[in-house]
Amino acid sequence: MRILAxxxxxxxxxxxxxxxxxGLLSHVLHSQVDLHQAYGGVxxxxxxxxxxxxxxxxxxxxxxxxxxxADELDGVAYTAGPGLIGALLAxxxxxxxxxxAWGLPTLGVHHLExxxxxxxxxxxxxxxxxxxxLVSGGHTMLIEAxxxxxxxxxxxxxxxxxxxxxxxxxxxxxxxxxxxPHLARLAERGRAGRVVLPRPMxxxxxxxxxxxxxxxxxxxxxxALPASAGEAERADIARGLQDAVVDxxxxxxxxxxxxxxxxxxxxxGGVSANHSLRERLGSAARERGxxxxxxxxxxxxxxxxxxxxAGLARLAAGERDAPGIRARAQWPxxxxxxxxxxxxDA
Amino acid sequence: xxxxxxxxxxxxxxxxxxxxxAVLERSVEAPQGHAGLILSMVEALLAEAGVALSALDGIxxxxxxxxxxxxxxxxxxxxxxxxxxGLGVVPVSSLRAVAWQAIGVSAAAHxxxxxxxDARMQQVYWCAYRPGVDGLPIALMEEAVGAPESxxxxxxxxxxxxxxxxxxxxxxxxxxxxxxxxxxxxxxxARAVLALARPDVAAGRLLPPSEALPIYVRDEVAKPxxxxxxxx
Ligand SMILES: Nc1ncnc2c1ncn2[C@@H]1O[C@H](COP(=O)(O)OP(=O)(O)OP(=O)(O)O)[C@@H](O)[C@H]1O
Ligand SMILES: [Mg+2]
Numbered sequence: 001m002r003i004l005a006x007x008x009x010x011x012x013x014x015x016x017x018x019x020x021x022x023g024l025l026s027h028v029l030h031s032q033v034d035l036h037q038a039y040g041g042v043x044x045x046x047x048x049x050x051x052x053x054x055x056x057x058x059x060x061x062x063x064x065x066x067x068x069x070a071d072e073l074d075g076v077a078y079t080a081g082p083g084l085i086g087a088l089l090a091x092x093x094x095x096x097x098x099x100x101a102w103g104l105p106t107l108g109v110h111h112l113e114x115x116x117x118x119x120x121x122x123x124x125x126x127x128x129x130x131x132x133x134l135v136s137g138g139h140t141m142l143i144e145a146x147x148x149x150x151x152x153x154x155x156x157x158x159x160x161x162x163x164x165x166x167x168x169x170x171x172x173x174x175x176x177x178x179x180x181p182h183l184a185r186l187a188e189r190g191r192a193g194r195v196v197l198p199r200p201m202x203x204x205x206x207x208x209x210x211x212x213x214x215x216x217x218x219x220x221x222x223x224a225l226p227a228s229a230g231e232a233e234r235a236d237i238a239r240g241l242q243d244a245v246v247d248x249x250x251x252x253x254x255x256x257x258x259x260x261x262x263x264x265x266x267x268x269g270g271v272s273a274n275h276s277l278r279e280r281l282g283s284a285a286r287e288r289g290x291x292x293x294x295x296x297x298x299x300x301x302x303x304x305x306x307x308x309x310a311g312l313a314r315l316a317a318g319e320r321d322a323p324g325i326r327a328r329a330q331w332p333x334x335x336x337x338x339x340x341x342x343x344x345d346a
Numbered sequence: 347x348x349x350x351x352x353x354x355x356x357x358x359x360x361x362x363x364x365x366x367x368a369v370l371e372r373s374v375e376a377p378q379g380h381a382g383l384i385l386s387m388v389e390a391l392l393a394e395a396g397v398a399l400s401a402l403d404g405i406x407x408x409x410x411x412x413x414x415x416x417x418x419x420x421x422x423x424x425x426x427x428x429x430x431x432g433l434g435v436v437p438v439s440s441l442r443a444v445a446w447q448a449i450g451v452s453a454a455a456h457x458x459x460x461x462x463x464d465a466r467m468q469q470v471y472w473c474a475y476r477p478g479v480d481g482l483p484i485a486l487m488e489e490a491v492g493a494p495e496s497x498x499x500x501x502x503x504x505x506x507x508x509x510x511x512x513x514x515x516x517x518x519x520x521x522x523x524x525x526x527x528x529x530x531x532x533x534x535x536a537r538a539v540l541a542l543a544r545p546d547v548a549a550g551r552l553l554p555p556s557e558a559l560p561i562y563v564r565d566e567v568a569k570p571x572x573x574x575x576x577x578x
Contacts, residue, residue, distance in 0.1 A: 056556040090422055093426065097422065097425070324383070324386070325384070
């Protein structure tokens, strides 16, 4: 089975072709970072306008790079939510109409299921059941994954997501948009222990996260910098922020490993690209005999390859879209179910 | 000529299909739900005509100005259908569509049609048209968005007003005395989009599917302060 997949939930337009025998045949992406830079964040209307212009040329490129054509496809998948509704609708409308014209089944995929399944694109992929730590720009979750669409939420954030803590702190440090990767780079030059930020959730039992206090702490640290402070002092703050986030993520992940007894941990979402997190989580997991699985860095952030993985798994099981073009801004991950074969539409 | 046309730029959601001289159409007025309807309208029209999508000569769509979500929906659906079936596309102005419909509403001679579509936010999308020799409206100006007070009627007394902008801002009716008020209820319809696209298709003036893009007219949509932090 071979499918085309589209992703347009936020500020990346992406298209991929995945074949269940030959693997990933192509994946192309256009990032809107430059478009939103002047605004310091994603402007939903501008994002939607850009997706409508980018997606079809990306479809043409993805098909060409895969050396395939519509006749060789068996389905079309796209991100149906959660995300920015206008951005999602651009992808949903194009994917559904392509499917209609080609006479192919289509399926709207859950963006976070895409993130969760992204490590399946790597050699030696994880199997179910496993524990998943999903750390992205909008989410921070610990999930017990027993199978495709069989997810139990063990822990969630009460406020900001881990990626948001990186992004907001980066803004306070005057780093360019989008801040997370910039902050991580600056943190590499920071000295450990110079700036210690609070880790409020560590003292509490349970698997909940809270990161909103960190931006206030970073703001205070930035304000307390003497006028003479330079790059090194700002790097110390970045290091303090990264250590506080990573410590918290590791502590909760370890707690979840101990609580569930699972011996495989999947880490995905944009923040899973973070070096410090990978390094330190790696050693914590090794001590417990737990294997950790990551997507390759380019598939940590939004991409269509991961949407293709989720779409292919479900389309192959016979799942199909209901009639109409639909997208959902809100869509709880735990409302997903294992693939259900449904009456084909269109 | 076998032509499919779509318009979802306002509260109206419509599709039309021409097979020779016959035109089949589906049209509903609903504030929302166009995304849920449009593909099934297309499917029903093709089935009724017994025509395959790939046997068409092109796809026309209402490219705006209008609801941002609506014009994107028509553009994206047109892209997908046209690329999937190997067809060219024709973008048609949603204001010009209303002008064409207004000419049909009024039998009386007139200097031209002043179209004002409701743009919300106390504004209208507007443009002035005079009838061409073929009866199709010709724009006399660039399409504009602005407060009702900014709307200007070109010279001449026998101007027809058309579009829901006249309903939202009744004072605008003073610019177009004597207009049958039916014309103030007009919303752009796919059948008008189809009629306006015919000459382009006949002349082979079709664009590739990736150029099925909206024209928003209202382009100032964000100031740096209106940004939200990045997250989906
Ligand atoms: N090396 C890094 N270190 C820390 N954070 C990073 C790094 N690289 C990316 N990020 C963060 O990852 C986030 C982007 O990830 P992703 O694209 O998965 O999120 P999203 O799609 O915006 O959110 P969601 O998937 O929850 O809807 C941003 O917050 C970014 O700052
Ligand atoms: Mg994401």
